Amino acid sequence: MTIKLDMIGIVVKDMKKALDFYRALGFDVPAEQDGQPHVEIQQDGVRIAFDKVETAREVYGGWEEPSGHRIELAFACDGASAVDELYGKITELGYASVREPWDAFWGQRYAVVADPDGNQISLFA
Template sequence: MGIKLDMVGLVVQDMKKALDFYRVLGFAIPEQANEEQHVEVAQDGVRLAFDTVEIAKSVYGGWEPASGHRIELAFLCDDAAALDALYAKIVEHGYESHREPWDAVWGQRYAIVKDPDGNLISLFA
């Protein structure tokens, strides 16, 4: 029996705010999804899902906001210049930077931003 990562789910406080961030990040998400309680976006065989707090409560029998750094989503950029440009675009749209782009000791260009729910989003090349 084998397993395959199929979906990563995020609980969001405000669906529109969350989806707007991920649109800036580069995901094609229809505007009508802003009103949905559950939204999925597929990319290269893995789905990124967004659920409202209400849906999370109904699925899990309750929900408490996480504290601290619980999960990281990391997105591969084409190259260092693309990473720097995407980082600048995200910050220009008013989203919070966690760490400005830097050349990491392991050889990658790296930056970290926060989505509207405070999740750390890594960009690397």
């Protein structure tokens, strides 16, 4: 039996706020999707779905607010200056910084921000 990761699903409290954050990262999401309970996009060959809490409750038969860091989405940037630039753009738009850009011991430029639902988003080069 062979399996393939097909989609990453993200549960969101407010679809517009979530989609605005991911648009700031560079995702192409049409504005008419803002009011939908379920949104799917393709981003560089990866399918990403956003579900409102109510949709998640319906699909899973319930849903409780998670606590703690459970999963990370990491986005490769074109270079160290691109990490700094994207981090600056995201935080200037009012999104939370988890960790300012730094040069990691493993050789990458790295920064961490949080989306509106508290998911940690890594930016690196």
